[in-house]
Amino acid sequence: MTIQRRTLFAGFAAAALLAAPFAATAQELPRNVRMVIGSTSTGGDTYQNSAIVADALAEHLGINIKVDAVGASAAFKALDRDSRGTTLMVFHDQSYLGNLYGVTGYADPFADYNVGPTVAINPGNAYLVPANSPYNTMEDILAAAEAGTRVRVAIQPGGVSEIGFSAMKNAAKLRSPGSEENIVAVNTGGQSDKNQTMWDGLSDVINGSIQGNEQFTQLPADDPKAMKFVWITARAATLEQAPEAGMGGTTRDDMLQFASPVTSVPVDAEGDFTFDKEFFFLFNKDMDPAIAAQIDTALTEIFAKGEIQARQKESFFIPNFLPQADAQQHLGDKRDTYRKVIAEIATGS
Amino acid sequence: MTQVTIDFETSYLVFPTLIACILVLLGGAIVVTRFARIAHCGAYLAQIANRMDRLRFLGALALTLVYFIAMVPVGDVWPNTGMGFLICSIPYVLLTGLLFMHDRGLRQAWPPDRGGADCADGDLVSLYRAFLPYPSLKGAPMDFLANITPLFVLLTVGGTLIGIIFGAIPGMTATMAVAVCLPLTYSLGLENGLALLLGLYVGGISGGLVPAILLGIPGTPSSITTTFDGYPMAKRGEGEKALRIGIVASLVGGIVSLVALYFFAPALADFAIAFSYVEKFLIILFALTVMAALSSDMLMGIFSGFLGIFVSLIGTYSIQKGGNGELRLVPPGTEYWLDSGFSLLPVLIGLFGLAAILEQAEIGVPKGQSRDDVKIGGAKSFSFSIFKGQFTNLIRSSGIGTFVGILPGVGGSAASILAYSNAKTFSSHPETFGKGEPAGIMASEAGNNGLTGGALVPLLSLGIPGDATTALLIGAFTLQGIQVGPLFIGNNPDTWNAMIIAMMLANLAMFAMMYYAIRYFALVVTIPKHILFPIILMMCVIGAYTINYGIMFDVWTLLIFGIFGWVATKIGIEIAPFIIGFILGPSAEIYFVKSVESFGDLTIFFTKSWIAVVLWLLIIGSLAGSVVMARKRPPQPAPHGDL
Structure with a gap:
């Protein structure tokens, strides 16, 4: 009889112990x-x-x-x-x-x-072109679209990768309505796919990142894999908090050259588009x-x-x-x- | 005429429609050529139902169903502790074990005493001695060995051992082993962390051959083709021989790929980027031709392969791979579960693990099979002379594995399938493949271990992982704030050298441990089935649940495909081509659709480059070989994982 009581008591105690975490979940x-x-x-x-x-x-x-x-x-x-x-x-x-x-x-x-x-x-969200591309800046790209040249941009559709592309189209429209039609998406997958479209000659600009693509910008210009940055979408105020040495061979000051306000992709008449x-x-x-x-x-x-x-x-x-x-x-x-x-x-x- | 425009918005329907049309045509051909058999299928199914051991078959299904249903609510009581799994698994394993037993006494339920016959103390000593050649390399004359500390060696060898164990458990994979240990690498530091992860990687890929050969269940997706010849060899008493062949081939594959990685990484990466969507599609197409070669009935086999492709397309057209994120082939009301489709690993272990156990339950789990049916050694012992004349096969398969690893996006499992396909195409006796041909094991294992070094090439030369496991390895670098890209090797020579040494050590440790531990693997087949089967099922559940970090639908996928696999064998659907279609289907879709979307012309598949032409020659050669072979031979049972 005593044993049964003890057993019961032990059972209740164990149940109470096990249930304790859930009682606590209400507040923390x-x-x-x-x-x-x-x-x-x-x-x-x-x-x-x-x-x-x-x-x-x-x-x-x-x-x-x-x-x-x-x-x-x-x-x-x-x-x-x-x-x-x-x-x-x-x-x-x-x-x-x-x-x-x-x-x-x-x-x-x-x-x-x-x-x-x-x-x-x-x-790190960035846009890059091949090292031997005729485009060196976003200004070149928007001007090309305005002049009727088709600019193909490799992105992964439906999110972070596309928002900069949407901003490019918006900027082209602000600059010269109708020219946004010349900025076209090459819809592809992850970073390797975006890089590959560049190397296959299927895109003129790719979405990438400082972390993922910086080393490609340090390759000799005659290397078929070499790239160069044209736009970093982060706010200057954000980049200024990055370490001064930047990343790899690209210093923080170098990065700021590709970000607003030095590189301007207008969002409206008053300011530039930025994306952190x-x-x-x-x-x-x-x-x-x-x-x-x-x-x-x-x-x-x-x-x-x-x-x-x-x-x-x-x-x-x-x-x-x-x-x-x-x-x-x-x-x-x-x-x-x-x-x-x-x-x-x-x-x- | 050859101009085709694919609109991105509707691109998600292109490939499923194409495959559906092919399936309808093949299905029509099957109905026409096998009308009489189909007409009598009712009697055939009734015969199966009458013959079946209903208690064990339906009991196993019912217990599994209850087990899966109970896991979530029980788990919700103790969230994120694993208690739900544990609490449900214990009664499940016990009850399934009792169900499968014939004499249900307590004495019979216990594992039999093996009397030390299989595991003598002397073997432990020899296993220990296997480690002796690898003491600390500290003090070696070369500078780059300065980083090689006893801890580094210990982590590499320990990682390899854990990897082998993960790989050898059906449902567990190298990817899981790396994922589990990834968070440890931050505190270990980069070189030591990488030593552990690379050991796990090499061990995990290699360990998969053990259940593939002994049980007919691929331990990892990349050892699928090892089952085709390894298991038939084991069934005829050549298990030890098959294991030793696989282990030697694994070592060759690992070393060849390591040499390629060390000496040619940047050059190989440059060559890899010459492979656009078109060439990658043709590689997949070539790998798919093995479906025809593996079919015992060509028409049914090809139908099964296309069915596998079709099923693999269920879900969203993945944005991550370049699709538009639209759902297709998902029945209304099932979107919640099927939006990501079926995951490969649960499908694989369902088809090869659960289905095989259900088949055994159907025939009443015959007594005494575990010791007698699958003999580890015996009749024919292993000799290195078996590799005579196989040098080309080994090097070619290792090379294929390495190269598939180098190509980002083609997928790790394609390596062994391609190597196997090639070995069969170029063999002077292709008809023996799938029936226990040692060259098949060599191709498969050299191919999947060749992947290990190959997949590191794009990771370290382009910053792009070559397979799922190296995608995890990139985490070890990023957690340490190290950039991986084309300058990585030049900027980080110490890390690079440490990685090469870790890979070399891991391959040697893998060989030593597995080669000398073969007799311990034998323990697996001496375990009575009423104990082995429930434990395999439980391991399959762990594997299915953890592969995507805790998705319950993956566990249900295991059950769905376990039942499908059992039904499939009854109605003539062949599992081997089905799974190959399932593995390669998503890649085939993305590369085909993107090729047409980008170039707008079907002739591009023939004219893109000289690489495309070479691939077409291989595809035609493989198909022609399969047709000639099919005409020569009488119909035979399909190779699959029946226990």
């Missing part, structure tokens, strides 16, 4: 958190950024965070299923650009999820706001220490922590600007 992040990301690559910038933030958060809060590179569609689904804060998502501007471009599987992140704090910027690829959290719409607040507080403390910034800069990212409320305002404004650019092209062509 649980002990084991899954951070899903919108990319399937563990070598890409989304994974890098997420890994840096996950490490810092896990250490600061004394919890486990595992980064899972499941891709956008699966990540959104995982986030949909879990409002307890056991699943968080980190992604970048693609999350709303995919929606603006109408890509299958992209809901409106501002309506269907809660946009969380931003953590970093990858300032920003990484931020996305939360389930019904997740307890206390958990979001806990993440905000933890990140504020982590960024105040300053160690995470050093690690981000090591990987050529620009630290850019904005608490949730500021991030929502900032990203909402940014989305509205790009929506306008995309709409302008759609109505013009």
Whole structure:
């Protein structure tokens, strides 16, 4: 009889212990958190950024965070299923650009999820031409389109890779209505495909990145793989925060020559188009706001220490922590600007 | 006449439509030529149902169904801890084991005592000695060896061992092994981190041959063609011989590709960029011709291959690969699950693992087969003389593997398929392939290990990974803030040399460990089936679930294709061509559609370059060989993974 009571008691105690983590989930992040990301690559910038933030958060809060590179569609689904804060998502501007471009599987992140704090910027989004190209600047490219020359731009459609292309078309339209028709997309896949279209002579300009393409710009001009930058879409204020040495053989000052205001791609009569690829959290719409607040507080403390910034800069990212409320305002404004650019092209062509 | 315009907006329908038309034509031909057999299919199916061991077959299916259904809700109680899997797996393994047993006593449920016959202490000593030739290289005269510390060697060898284990477990792959260990590399530092990852890579690719030969289940997708000849050899008592052939061929493939990487990386990368969409499509087309060669019934085999292509196209026309992101071939209401289509690994282990176990359940899981049916050694022992006359095959297959690795986007699994296809095309006795031909194992294993060095060429010369695993390796560089591109080798000579040494060590360690550990692999086939099968199923579930970092639909894919694989063999659909079509289908689509989209003229496939002409000659040679062979031989059962 005594044994049975003890057994029962042990059973209840075990159940209470096991249930303890769930009782705690109402107010704060649980002990084991899954951070899903919108990319399937563990070598890409989304994974890098997420890994840096996950490490810092896990250490600061004394919890486990595992980064899972499941891709956008699966990540959104995982986030949909879990409002307890056991699943968080980190992604970048693609999350709303995919929606603006109408890509299958992209809901409106501002309506269907809660946009969380931003953590970093990858300032690397760039456009390049072959080293022996007649085009040396964006001015040359826009002038060629105006003069009736067809300029083929290799992009991966439906997001970050396309937004600069849309801006080019918009700038051509502002400069000379109708000339945007001469800027045409060569729709292809990842970076290797974009590079290959250049080497095959199928494109005149390619979308790329400082990190992925810089070494090609350092090759001798007679090397068939050699390239040169014509445009870096990041804001000058963002690039100025990059290490002075820049990356490889391209210094920060060199980079600034390819960015606004030196390289101008107008977005309207008043200013230039710029695009910083920003990484931020996305939360389930019904997740307890206390958990979001806990993440905000933890990140504020982590960024105040300053160690995470050093690690981000090591990987050529620009630290850019904005608490949730500021991030929502900032990203909402940014989305509205790009929506306008995309709409302008759609109505013009 | 030959001018074709493809609109990007509707490009997602071009290839599926083409394949559907071919399937209709082939299906029509099958109906016409086999009308009598089809008319009697009702009686045939009734016969199967009557003969079946219903308890074991339906019981296994029901338990698997309950297992999969329970996993998510149970997992939700302890999120992100793996408890859902663990809690559901234990009763599943126990109940399935009991179901498969004939005498259900406690004594019979326990693994039999092997009395030390298979695993003597002396073997452990010899295994230990295998490590002795690789002590620390510290103090060696060359400068670049300065980075080679005992830790570096330990990580490489340890990584190789873990990789072999991952590769040898059905469902686990080299990619998974690298993914699991990737986060460790930040704290280990670049050289040591790479040593671990490269060891895992080489070990993972190599380990896949063990279950492919002993169980007929490819341990990794790249060892698919090893099953075609390895498993028939094992079934006739030549398992040890087949394993040793595979291991030697793996070493040759690894070393040849390493030599190519070390001496010719930049030149090979320059050659690789001469391959545009057109040449890449022709390479895939050439690899697809092996479908015809592997078919026991040419018409059904080709139909199965095209069916595999068709099924591989289900889901979105991937934006990441250059598509427009539109859904196709997805039945209404299933978009939520099928938007990304079916993943390769769950399909593969479903077709080769679960389907084979279902077949065994259907016939009542016959007793005593585990020890007697698949003999590890015995009848014919291994001798290096088997490689006599195979030098060309080994070098050619290694070269093909290396070259496929160099071409970004063609896909790792294509390496062994192409090497196998070539070996068969150029063999003087192609009719023996698929029935236990040692040259087939050599081609497959030299091909998939050739991939290891090859896939590093574009990574280190162009900053572009050559296969899924090297795509993970790039993470090790980026986590350390190291740029990978055309200047990498020149700018980072120490890292470059460390990588080469790690690859060399990993290949030698792989050879030593696997060659001397063969008798331990034998333990796999001595495990009673009522224990082995549930554990294989559980491993398949782990593999399916983790391949895309935790997608439950991949586990359901395993079940869907397990049942499909079982049904397919009953109705004459051939699994080998089906899976080859499935593996190569997405690449075939993207390169075909992009070729036409870019050039707008079908003649481009013949006129693009001299490389295209050479590839056409190979395609015609392979097809002609298959037709001649098919005319010579009587129909035979298709090679697949029946246990």
